[in-house]
Amino acid sequence: MRGMTRRDWTDKLRVYLVTDDRPDHEEVVAIVEQALAGGVTCVQLRRKQEDGGPMLKLAVRLRELASAHGALFIVNDRLDIALLSDADGVHVGQTDLPASLVKSRFPELVVGVSARSVDEAVRAEQDGADYLGVGSVYPTATKGDAVLTGLDVLAACRRAVRIPIVGIGGITVDRAPEVMAAGANGVAVVSAIMSAPDPKAAAAALAQRTSL
Amino acid sequence: MRGMTRRDWTDKLRVYLVTDDRPDHEEVVAIVEQALAGGVTCVQLRRKQEDGGPMLKLAVRLRELASAHGALFIVNDRLDIALLSDADGVHVGQTDLPASLVKSRFPELVVGVSARSVDEAVRAEQDGADYLGVGSVYPTATKGDAVLTGLDVLAACRRAVRIPIVGIGGITVDRAPEVMAAGANGVAVVSAIMSAPDPKAAAAALAQRTSL
Ligand code: NI
Numbered sequence: 001m002r003g004m005t006r007r008d009w010t011d012k013l014r015v016y017l018v019t020d021d022r023p024d025h026e027e028v029v030a031i032v033e034q035a036l037a038g039g040v041t042c043v044q045l046r047r048k049q050e051d052g053g054p055m056l057k058l059a060v061r062l063r064e065l066a067s068a069h070g071a072l073f074i075v076n077d078r079l080d081i082a083l084l085s086d087a088d089g090v091h092v093g094q095t096d097l098p099a100s101l102v103k104s105r106f107p108e109l110v111v112g113v114s115a116r117s118v119d120e121a122v123r124a125e126q127d128g129a130d131y132l133g134v135g136s137v138y139p140t141a142t143k144g145d146a147v148l149t150g151l152d153v154l155a156a157c158r159r160a161v162r163i164p165i166v167g168i169g170g171i172t173v174d175r176a177p178e179v180m181a182a183g184a185n186g187v188a189v190v191s192a193i194m195s196a197p198d199p200k201a202a203a204a205a206l207a208q209r210t211s212l
Numbered sequence: 213m214r215g216m217t218r219r220d221w222t223d224k225l226r227v228y229l230v231t232d233d234r235p236d237h238e239e240v241v242a243i244v245e246q247a248l249a250g251g252v253t254c255v256q257l258r259r260k261q262e263d264g265g266p267m268l269k270l271a272v273r274l275r276e277l278a279s280a281h282g283a284l285f286i287v288n289d290r291l292d293i294a295l296l297s298d299a300d301g302v303h304v305g306q307t308d309l310p311a312s313l314v315k316s317r318f319p320e321l322v323v324g325v326s327a328r329s330v331d332e333a334v335r336a337e338q339d340g341a342d343y344l345g346v347g348s349v350y351p352t353a354t355k356g357d358a359v360l361t362g363l364d365v366l367a368a369c370r371r372a373v374r375i376p377i378v379g380i381g382g383i384t385v386d387r388a389p390e391v392m393a394a395g396a397n398g399v400a401v402v403s404a405i406m407s408a409p410d411p412k413a414a415a416a417a418l419a420q421r422t423s424l
Contacts, residue, residue, distance in 0.1 A: 051289075051305075051307040051308055052289060052290075052291075052304070052307075052308040052309040053306075053307045053308055053309060053310060054307065056309055056310070056313075077263075077264060078264075078290075078292065079264075079292035079295075079296075080290065080291035080292035080295070080309060081309075083291075083292070083317070084291075084309065084313055084314075084317060092264070093263075094265075095263040095264070095265045095266065096263055096264040096265055097264040097265060097268055097292060097293075097296065098265060098268070101268075101296055102296075105295070105296060
């Protein structure tokens with residue numbers, strides 16, 4: 001945030017990269033660097049299988065990269081790593097730390113919340129969430145247990161809340177326009193960039209297909 | 213800490229209970245309550261398999277119980293949960309968040325560090341650790357991958373650092389006196405209390421066998 005207006009940082013949710021769990025940090029950093037050069041506007045560090053020490057080291061590197069490219073940097077779940085790496089925010093799922101408590105204790109952080117229904121979306125907004133990640137919009141292999149919401153739930157969330165919405169789950173370059181058309185302010189992807197043969201080109205294509 | 217002298221809180225490391233990963237929170241709370249009534253002086257919440265939301269709920273309950281009995285409350289690894297539950301401190305392993313950074317950003321927290329050698333103990337003290345957990349002193353089933361240090365390493369750490377040391381790993385009521393005799397300020401246990409037929413009696417026996 002730091003002096004950004006709400007409009008400014010909402011714009012930065014447009015091309016939202018979520019990292020994967022590959023063990024090699026150098027690979028993650030190289031892909032994120034290319035993705036930022038291609039037009040990614042927000043980087044979320046999500047590491048489900050890593051201890052706090054190495055995760056913090058990676059967070060500090062991604063924080064620097066994101067800043068150098070004027071992108072947001074968000075940490076999934078681990079508020080402590082967000083704080084220690086000077087992240088812009090933290091993203092929490094329905095079973096992670098409660099958004100209301102995080103927001104009340106650390107109001108300077110952007111807090112994103114995952115929502116799979118209109119009810120969860122409305123509750124998250126009431127809890128003080130700054131934006132929502134709604135999905136899974138499409139079937140996805142990244143999160144095998146993800147609930148499939150489709151575009152309808154995203155469109156219904158758009159009508160029900162005022163905060164920005166990022167669509168997530170199975171989004172590809174080709175599908176990005178319909179996600180935006182359903183009311184999303186941005187698209188979050190993992191494999192569409194992390195597993196792309198050319199992450200920079202994939203990010204550029206997503207940036208192009210999501211521009212209004 | 214909050215007004216406790218160093219001597220005060222060092223005394224509170226004497227009978228140090230580390231929780232296990234059993235799924236049922238009510239069981240954990242009931243055992244901790246009995247253990248505190250029996251004489252436990254410090255409770256560490258360690259949950260390797262739990263999301264932040266439920267872990268924080270459990271932390272808040274154990275924080276209250278510990279306070280009601282004048283015991284310390286420490287959270288393993290998750291600094292964010294320590295902060296949000298108003299814990300007295302956080303305990304980090306060698307691959308968790310770095311003690312130096314935690315201490316510099318949150319100087320009011322007690323920071324404990326796990327050490328398996330004199331080198332790790334000396335480095336932790338230099339990093340600003342407030343106390344050490346040294347072990348595994350004995351073979352243990354709780355942490356299958358734990359390095360066995362024996363009493364010798366604990367005694368060598370005692371000579372090498374000035375901060376308090378808690379022995380951990382396979383400690384039973386019968387073994388507690390020799391751990392204290394090797395220079396420990398306290399004994400940390402999981403199963404000796406969590407799996408005891410009578411947790412209150414087990415805690416009382418540990419309190420009795422560790423009193424100086
Ligand atoms: Ni009680």
